[in-house]
Amino acid sequence: MIEVSNIEKSFDGTPVLKGISCVFETGKCNMLLGGSGTGKSVLLQCIVGLMKPDIGSITFDGTVYTNSKIDIRQEIRRKIGMLFQGSALFDSMTVAQNVEFPLQMLTPEMTPEERRDRVEFCLKRVGLENAGNKMPAEISGGMKKRVGIARAIAPQCTYLFCDEPNSGLDPATSTKIDNLIYEITHEYDITTVIVTHDMNSVIEIGEHIIFLHQGKKLWDGTKEEILNAKVPELREFIFSSSLVRAAKRVDDETEGGMAAFAEESESGGGI
Amino acid sequence: MLKTFGSFVLFLRGMVTRTERFSVLWNRTIDEAILIGVDSIVIVSIVSAFIGAVTCVQIAYNLTNPLIPQSTIGYMVREMTILELAPTITSIVLAGKVGSSIAGGLGTMRITEQVSALEVMGINSTSYLVLPRILAALLMFPLLVILAMLLSILGGYLAGTLTGVMTAQDYIEGIRTDFIPYNIVFALIKAVVFAFLVSGISAFKGYYTTGGALEVGAASTGAVTNSIIAILIADFALAALLL
Numbered sequence: 067m068i069e070v071s072n073i074e075k076s077f078d079g080t081p082v083l084k085g086i087s088c089v090f091e092t093g094k095c096n097m098l099l100g101g102s103g104t105g106k107s108v109l110l111q112c113i114v115g116l117m118k119p120d121i122g123s124i125t126f127d128g129t130v131y132t133n134s135k136i137d138i139r140q141e142i143r144r145k146i147g148m149l150f151q152g153s154a155l156f157d158s159m160t161v162a163q164n165v166e167f168p169l170q171m172l173t174p175e176m177t178p179e180e181r182r183d184r185v186e187f188c189l190k191r192v193g194l195e196n197a198g199n200k201m202p203a204e205i206s207g208g209m210k211k212r213v214g215i216a217r218a219i220a221p222q223c224t225y226l227f228c229d230e231p232n233s234g235l236d237p238a239t240s241t242k243i244d245n246l247i248y249e250i251t252h253e254y255d256i257t258t259v260i261v262t263h264d265m266n267s268v269i270e271i272g273e274h275i276i277f278l279h280q281g282k283k284l285w286d287g288t289k290e291e292i293l294n295a296k297v298p299e300l301r302e303f304i305f306s307s308s309l310v311r312a313a314k315r316v317d318d319e320t321e322g323g324m325a326a327f328a329e330e331s332e333s334g335g336g337i
Numbered sequence: 338m339l340k341t342f343g344s345f346v347l348f349l350r351g352m353v354t355r356t357e358r359f360s361v362l363w364n365r366t367i368d369e370a371i372l373i374g375v376d377s378i379v380i381v382s383i384v385s386a387f388i389g390a391v392t393c394v395q396i397a398y399n400l401t402n403p404l405i406p407q408s409t410i411g412y413m414v415r416e417m418t419i420l421e422l423a424p425t426i427t428s429i430v431l432a433g434k435v436g437s438s439i440a441g442g443l444g445t446m447r448i449t450e451q452v453s454a455l456e457v458m459g460i461n462s463t464s465y466l467v468l469p470r471i472l473a474a475l476l477m478f479p480l481l482v483i484l485a486m487l488l489s490i491l492g493g494y495l496a497g498t499l500t501g502v503m504t505a506q507d508y509i510e511g512i513r514t515d516f517i518p519y520n521i522v523f524a525l526i527k528a529v530v531f532a533f534l535v536s537g538i539s540a541f542k543g544y545y546t547t548g549g550a551l552e553v554g555a556a557s558t559g560a561v562t563n564s565i566i567a568i569l570i571a572d573f574a575l576a577a578l579l580l
Contacts, residue, residue: 114457136355143459154450168458174358227457 067092068113068225068257073122075108082108083119084281093255095248095271097262100278101303106261107151107229109278113259114146114227115139126225144172147218147256149228149247153210155202161213162198165189168221188216192246208239212246219250226251228260232267244270265310268292277303345541352463352471365469366476373435373470373536374477378484384430385485388422389414389492397502407503411511414493416520423485424524425572428478428531432564436539439470440560443543444553452544467540471533478532479525486524527575534567 068090075083082105090096098106111117113124115131124131126142155164165185169176176184189195192212197205205213211231218226228247232240248271251258262268268275268289275292277285279299287295293314295301305311356362396410443466446452455462490512497503539560546556 116453116456140355140459143457146457146459148454148457150450150454152449154454156451156454157445157449171357171361171458171460 067127068259069125070109070113071123071125073109073112073119073124075105075112075117075119082281083112085122086278086281086283087122088276088283088286090257090259091274092257093252094273095251095258095260096274096276097260097268097272098276098278099262099268099272099303101263104278105281106263106278110227110229110259110261114148115143144221145224147221147223147226149211149214149218149226149231151229151233153202153207153214155210155213155217157202159202160198161194161200161202161205162189164202164213165198165216165220168217172221184220188220189213191219191250192216207234208236208243211235211243215243215246215250219254219256222254224256226256226258228258230261230263232262232264237266240264240266241270247271265304265307269310269313279303344545345537348463348467348541348544349537351461352468354464355461356464356468357461361465362469362472365465366472369469369473370477372438373431373473374481377431377434377477377481380430380434381427381481381485382488385423385427385488386492386495388426389418389489389494390496392417392422392489393493393497393508394500394502397497407507408511408514410497410503411493411508412514413511414508415490415512415516418489418493419486419520419524421572423489424482424527424531425568427482427485428528428535428568429565431478431481431531432535432539432568433561435474436535436560436564437557439536439539440543440546441553441557443467443540444546444556447544447546448549448553463544467544470540471536474532474536475529478535479528482524482528486521523575523579526579527572530571530575531568534571535564538564538567 070086070088070090073083073086074081086105086109098109100106108117112119119132122132126145129138129142131139131142155161156167159167162185165188166181169181169184173181185198186195189198192215194209194212194216197209197213202210202213226247231243231247235243244267247258247260250256260267260271272289272292275285275287275289276283277292277295277297277300285292285295285297285300292300292304293310295304305314393410393414396413400407400410443452446466452462452466455465494505494508494512497508498505542556542560542563543553546552
């Protein structure tokens with residue numbers, strides 16, 4: 067479980083995060099939802115330690131991360147897996163070498179055979195068992211995201227962070243990536259935090275949703291609750307999509323149709 | 338200016354405070370040594386051989402006094418090559434080739450979040466990415482300068498003898514006259530200092546690239562120009578201090 071307490075962050079005097087407090091629960095797909103420029107990615111970067119918050123604290127399973135000693139921060143960082151928006155694969159390495167890299171660096175006690183087995187397992191888990199020898203430039207955007215996931219889970223991470231995992235992907239591939247993240251979260255009981263502004267993803271895999279608006283947390287709850295939320299900014303954000311508007315209309319007409327819709331998507335039916 | 342220098346010092350400190358395992362550092366240094374050193378042999382060879390040849394021909398063109406022995410040409414080629422041309426010109430060539438490569442490579446890694454990926458994994462990115470590049474440069478620049486010295490003197494010999502401006506015997510006599518071994522030490526000290534400046538400045542410019550592809554290009558250009566200016570300033574400072 068990750069606890070974020072009263073995080074504030076400014077850039078050149080402009081506040082971006084204004085006292086955000088929230089909890090990301092273990093074994094769930096926690097989603098940071100919000101429009102562009104609301105501070106989602108900045109919050110994510112503060113949580114993983116790529117940025118230092120001005121005020122506030124972040125705790126990983128009871129261990130304070132912010133302002134702690136470098137050894138403690140390193141220890142926590144080694145439990146973190148992250149899928150970047152652009153995948154951030156190392157260009158000079160093959161797909162298999164990318165997945166093996168964190169194992170080489172973080173688990174020197176593993177033998178080369180053990181590492182190879184783990185790489186094969188992770189690539190198979192994301193459905194890329196035949197792409198190990200390819201270079202990142204030779205694979206598609208969706209495959210890059212899957213390699214990113216394989217690299218993140220290779221060292222058996224406890225926390226998985228995904229920064230807009232669906233950006234630049236077609237709807238079908240997006241659904242596959244979403245489902246993969248969801249399955250991995252439950253399979254390994256990982257605390258997953260996903261930054262997104264994609265309502266399809268929220269309906270697909272969101273279990274605990276936190277809505278940010280202009281650097282503040284305005285709402286949190288489940289995907290079943292989100293369509294009936296009373297926060298005007300959240301309603302404006304959600305119902306700006308004609309698809310969600312239509313789904314809501316069906317929900318209202320059929321009295322609970324939306325719940326069935328969510329259940330269907332949970333079972334892999336997609337949107 | 339002062340702020341940039343302070344950032345550069347902190348950047349170097351960060352590189353050596355939490356280093357990765359020795360085996361990782363060693364393998365990375367060897368990889369970088371191949372990129373910096375082995376891949377630069379051709380360009381350094383061509384440039385140094387022709388500089389030696391041109392130096393020889395131009396000195397011969399200017400030495401018209403019959404009272405000055407022809408062996409002086411060989412002597413001057415050797416002195417100019419060892420003291421100045423081999424270390425400085427080689428380093429300027431390497432600033433263009435290696436400096437832009439370091440800045441461009443690190444800049445691209447920065448804007449594509451590869452540096453962030455390393456940091457999130459708990460890896461000290463400066464230690465992993467920059468330290469091996471600087472160590473490889475410190476190792477390879479002196480070797481390339483030694484190669485440049487040999488090829489420049491050889492280039493001078495070939496140019497002098499093939500164009501008929503002097504005999505082989507005069508040239509060899511010239512390059513053996515009044516040899517001062519310290520000049521070699523001085524040239525290698527210069528090579529090490531220039532290696533540090535080129536690799537350090539280029540890595541600094543590349544590592545702190547922000548923005549997109551345009552900024553990566555600007556970082557590469559900035560790395561080369563700043564490295565060359567630093568080489569020339571250091572060249573003067575070392576000559577004033579050590580000669």
